[in-house]
Amino acid sequence: MRVRIEGIGECYSGDLANTRLAVSAMDIVDGRIAAFDAPADGEYDARIDAAGGAVLPGLVDGHVHPVFGEWTPTQDALGWIGNYLHGGTTSMVSAGELHVPGLDYANLNAELVTSLAVVTAATTGRVRWSGVKVHAGTCLLVPGMTEQHLDRLAAAGSKLAKFIFFPLEDRREEALQITRWAHERGIRIKVHTGGVSRSGASRMCGFSTLQWLQPDIAAHVSGGPIPMPERDIDELVDRAQFMLEVCSSGNDRSTLHLVRRMMERDQLHRLCLGTDTPGGTGVVPRGLFRSLLFLTGVCGMDPGSAIACATGNTARAHGLDVGVLAIGRPGDIVIAGRVDGSSGPAFAHSLAHGDFPGISCVLVDGVPLVRGRSEQTPPPAQPALFSCCNFSWMGNPQ
Ligand SMILES: [Zn+2]
Numbered sequence: 001m002r003v004r005i006e007g008i009g010e011c012y013s014g015d016l017a018n019t020r021l022a023v024s025a026m027d028i029v030d031g032r033i034a035a036f037d038a039p040a041d042g043e044y045d046a047r048i049d050a051a052g053g054a055v056l057p058g059l060v061d062g063h064v065h066p067v068f069g070e071w072t073p074t075q076d077a078l079g080w081i082g083n084y085l086h087g088g089t090t091s092m093v094s095a096g097e098l099h100v101p102g103l104d105y106a107n108l109n110a111e112l113v114t115s116l117a118v119v120t121a122a123t124t125g126r127v128r129w130s131g132v133k134v135h136a137g138t139c140l141l142v143p144g145m146t147e148q149h150l151d152r153l154a155a156a157g158s159k160l161a162k163f164i165f166f167p168l169e170d171r172r173e174e175a176l177q178i179t180r181w182a183h184e185r186g187i188r189i190k191v192h193t194g195g196v197s198r199s200g201a202s203r204m205c206g207f208s209t210l211q212w213l214q215p216d217i218a219a220h221v222s223g224g225p226i227p228m229p230e231r232d233i234d235e236l237v238d239r240a241q242f243m244l245e246v247c248s249s250g251n252d253r254s255t256l257h258l259v260r261r262m263m264e265r266d267q268l269h270r271l272c273l274g275t276d277t278p279g280g281t282g283v284v285p286r287g288l289f290r291s292l293l294f295l296t297g298v299c300g301m302d303p304g305s306a307i308a309c310a311t312g313n314t315a316r317a318h319g320l321d322v323g324v325l326a327i328g329r330p331g332d333i334v335i336a337g338r339v340d341g342s343s344g345p346a347f348a349h350s351l352a353h354g355d356f357p358g359i360s361c362v363l364v365d366g367v368p369l370v371r372g373r374s375e376q377t378p379p380p381a382q383p384a385l386f387s388c389c390n391f392s393w394m395g396n397p398q
Contacts, residue, residue, distance in 0.1 A: 003028040003366045004044045009052035010347050014311035014324040019304025028331035031365035051382040053337035054347040057311040058090025059288045060323045063247050063274025065099050066124045066136050072278035074099045080283045082130030086376040087285035090332040090364050091133040093318045096140045096162045105201035110144040121156040131369040135159050141166050147181050154185035164192035164202045168209050188216040195226030198280040207232040217243040222258045223250030224276045237261045243317040248287040249276035259299040272314040285376045297354015331366035337380030360384040
C-alpha cells in the first residue's frame with residue numbers, strides 16, 4: 001500500500017527538539033513513513049494534495065475513559081471514538097475503565113480490578129474502533145495486588161496502571177512495591193492528582209505524595225477537575241522529573257499557571273495532554289485540539305511546540321511509537337488548514353491565535369480514514385484533494 005501526500009505548506013514533526021520540517025511531500029508505504037520529498041513515481045494507492053495546508057502527526061489523547069468500545073454509558077452516547085477521529089485524534093490511552101455502571105468503588109479488590117482491566121483490554125482494546133488506536137486495560141490499582149496480578153495485566157497487554165483509589169499515604173511501601181512490579185513488566189504508572197473526581201472516591205494527591213512515589217505520569221496536574229494548589233504545581237515543575245499531564249477537564253487558570261512555569265523553566269519536554277473524557281466533562285471530539293489551542297492562544301506557546309506536546313510528548317510518556325513524523329514511524333497523520341475568517345494568512349498564524357483549524361484528512365497507518373471533510377470541524381479554506389485513490393474499503397483496518 002503506497003500513499004503520497006504532496007503540496008504540503010507547513011509540516012510539523014511532533015518532536016519538540018525540532019518542531020518544523022522543511023518538507024513538501026511525503027511517501028507512506030505499508031503504513032509507515034518511507035520518504036520525504038522523494039520524486040513521485042506515479043504508482044500510488046492514494047495521492048493527496050494538501051493544497052498548501054499543514055501536515056502534523058495524529059493527536060494522541062493520553063487520558064480517556066472508555067467503557068465498552070464506542071458506547072460510553074457515562075454520557076449515554078454512541079460513536080464517541082469515531083467522532084474523536086474526526087477531531088484529529090488517532091491514538092488514545094485509557095486512564096482506567098472506572099465508569100463501568102454499577103462498579104462499587106467502596107468494594108474494589110485486586111481480583112476485581114485485574115479482571116476488569118483484562119476484560120477491557122480484550123474488548124475495547126482489541127478492536128480498532130473507527131480506526132483509532134485505543135490502548136485500554138488500565139488497572140485501577142488497589143491494596144492486595146501481587147506479582148501474579150501484574151503478570152496477568154502484562155499478558156493482557158496493559159501499558160498503564162493507575163493509582164486513583166489507592167490509600168497511598170497509608171501504604172507507601174506497598175505502593176512502591178506495586179510500582180516496581182509494574183515497571184519490571186513494562187507497565188507505566190499514572191497517578192490521579194488534585195482533589196476528588198466525579199467518582200467521589202478518588203484520593204487527593206499533591207506534590208508531597210508524588211515526590212516519594214515517583215510515578216511516570218502525574219495525571220491532570222492542573223485539575224481533573226479540581227487542581228492541586230499552585231504551590232504544589234510549582235514544586236512539581238521545579239523539583240520533579242516525571243511527565244506532567246494537562247487535561248481539558250481541568251482548571252484553565254491552573255493550566256495557564258503550570259504551562260507558563262514550564263515554559264519559563266525549560267520543562268516543556270515533560271508536558272503531555274489528554275481530555276479526561278468521556279466523563280463528567282462530556283464527550284468532546286475536539287477536546288484535545290482545544291487543549292493544544294489553549295497552549296498557543298492563551299499560554300503563548302509556539303504552534304510547533306504545542307503540537308509536539310499533543311503528539312510526540314504524549315506518545316513518549318506512554319511508550320507509544322506514534323506522534324512523530326519521521327522515517328519508519330507509523331503514518332498517523334492529520335492534514336489541516338486555516339478556516340476562512342481565522343487570524344492571519346497561514347495555518348501557523350491561526351493556530352498561534354488559538355483559532356480552531358479545519359481538518360480535511362486523517363490517516364491511520366497510512367489509511368485515509370477521513371478524506372476531504374471532517375464531520376467535526378469547519379472546512380479549511382483550502383481542503384486537501386484526493387486523486388487515484390484505490391481504497392475501496394473505509395472501515396476497520398484490522
Ligand atoms: Zn480521568
